[in-house]
Amino acid sequence: MSAIPPSPAGAGTVDAVVVGSGPNGLAAAVTLARAGLRVQVLEAQDSVGGGSRTLDLGLAPGITHDLCSAVHPMALASPFFRAFDLPGRGVELAVPEASYAQPLDDEPAAIAWHDLDRTADGLGVDGPMWRRTLGTLAEHSELVVDLALGDKRSVPPALLRSLDGLPVAALFGAMVGTQGSPAWDLPLRTERARALLTGVAAHAIGPLPSLAPAATGVLLGSLAHAGGWPIPVGGSQALVDAMVTDLEAHGGQVITGHRVRTWRDVPPARAVLLDTTAGAAADILANRLPAGLERRLRRFRHGNAAAKVDFVLSDPVPWRDADVGRAGTQHLGGTREQMARAEADVTAGRMPARPLTLVSDPSVADPSRIHDGLRPLWAYAHVPAGDPTDPTEAVTAQIERFAPGFRDLIVASRGVSAADMSKHNPSLVGGDIAMGRVTMWDMVARPTARWDPYRLGGTGWYLCSAATPPGPGVHSMSGWHAARRVLSREFGIQQAPHLGIAG
Missing domain, CATH: 3.50.50.60 (FAD/NAD(P)-binding domain)
Structure with missing residues (x-):
């Protein structure tokens, strides 16, 4: 050497x-x-x-698109960005009325409103459990963020600053342990609550249930009721x-x-x-x-992949359940069982028949993104690493599933396969947006x-x-x-x- x-x-x-x-x-x-x-x-x-x-991809005059990241709960909660003072620098983080939504085929959508009580009230018998778990963690979001965003080599500072530190850390660990195991159905009794939590856990693009996606779901789920899931203006x-x-x-x-x-x-x-x-x-x-x-x-080792689609639409997405359109992010995968099956296919290297798809219309929180009546729509699907397939049709079909008439609103689109994601960012090897x-x-x-x-x-x-x-x-x-x-x-x-x- x-x-x-x-x-x-x-x-x-x-x-x-x-x-x-x-x-x-x-x-x-x-x-x-x-x-x-x-x-x-x-x-x-x-x-x-x-x-x-955020770039003009040439799809429509005046329309810009976020290349990879679009919605930023972590930017609002991160100790670095809190110290850096984004608002003081003129960066406006617009928080939608609802953080994320989980549309379903056969019943009303589940909505994670920024307001905890509104969310719990919409979950029926699972509302009290949602309040006791994610609601408690949202109240102590600084500690939850310290647990999640530390260097994994030192004691999180917030753990030592409050008598509530250990009980909250224990609750976080218990939630992760339960939601990351085959016992994940036990605390929640309804499909709507189960699917709502699973959709956010699936951001990790990994097998469901497993511990790391569970930690992702608990962290992001609690932030939905703390600062919310903001969209940067512009x-x-x-x-x-x-x-x-x-x-x-x-x-x-x-x-x-x-x-x-x-x-x-x-x-x-x-x-x-x-x-x-x-x-x-x-x-x-x-x-x-x-x-x-x-x-x-x-x-x-690199992980599973995302394949991206940028749309330009003539009108808002016509969600079957209108409340879905009030969220900044939609998780399109159906029930917990359907999402677990799709993620299992991805892990096995198979393209799912209905890939789990994430969608965001930034104009829900930032109307300045609309130009001459046209708006961008951000979407990506979970696919096997390195998959060369253009994801446009699969993503379009998944949105149409929950928003009939969506196809009629598409003015332009651009699909980027997982294999091609590294062309605009060499770090996204095979479409691995998690870099491992x-x-x-x-x-x-x-x-x-x-x-x-x-x-x-x-x-x-x-x-x-x-x-x-x-x-x-x-x-x-x-x-x-x-x-x-x-x-x-x-x-x-x-x-x-x-x-x-x-x-």
Whole structure:
């Protein structure tokens, strides 16, 4: 092994380089720049933001589309973004009246309203259970977020700040244990409540029931009644632009169109942070990492996939149940049993007859996205990794299932297969939007089971992407965790910088 020695102080034109401009990479860059370091971000694409870009795809004049992420409960709840103060920077997070909806074939849809009591009242005999579980967790959402978005190596701070910490953590664990096991039906008696919780758990794109999807469902389900599931006004790009503006205000620089294939493509710096997949990190540092670490990075397993469809519509989606259209997100999969079967097919490498599909019309919360009477519709389906099939027809049929007449409103569409998702973002290998399998073990041991999952040996290089804890989601916490380690280990800066407006 030939390690890359860190450049001596003052060498080169920058102190730290970040490779990749997704939310994690930008969070790392902002943190380092605010600590007084000279920071440069290198981005292979011609636009900044990774999976949080909002672009005009040429489908209709004036209509923009979110390329990957569209709805952002984690951005509202994330400790990084709370400290960064998005509202103070002019980023408006519009919260829909209902967070998510689960339409069903043979009975009224189940709706997770932002208002907890309204949700519970609509769930009949399961309402009291919903209040006791997700309602309690929503009341203590800061602790729940700390449990979910920590580095998986330290005690969550909120756990120590309140006498309620241990009981709430125990409730969270009990919910995950129950919903992640074959006993998942026991606490809930109606199909509407079961399907409502399963639809949000399925964001993890994994077998149902299992522990990691259950944790996803409990976390996002509780946030639905805390801050809600907001949609950034103007699109996800608003989050990215706020971070870039702050980075540049503190002397940082973003260079687009600069692809990093090997370590030689990076200017001399004392620290380099990679907002990339684990495999890409191994390729960039080929033969310059400890041999065991390089092997483990290359063996890090990718998960199941999403295939994306962008629509332009002439009118709102004509949901059979009108309340479904008041939610910012719809989970289209039918009953709990139907969703579990579809996810099992995906895990087995088979295309489901009715793939679980997520849909969002951003104009529900942000009317500015409507232009000349036309509106964008965001959708993706869960499919096997690397599947080459254009998902447009499967997604259209799944929406039509719950919204008869939908086809008649389509003005334009663009389907992107799972195999092609990496064309606009190399980190989405085979359509894996989570940058790795979503299992409980892989959430802790991503990309490896080392005590410091961010540091790439003794090279001065670090991994700061969703391939490290806490994993997928637009929360920027992987970048923040990695940057604070870089400040401490590489620069001797023990105090994390202030991220707010006055900083």
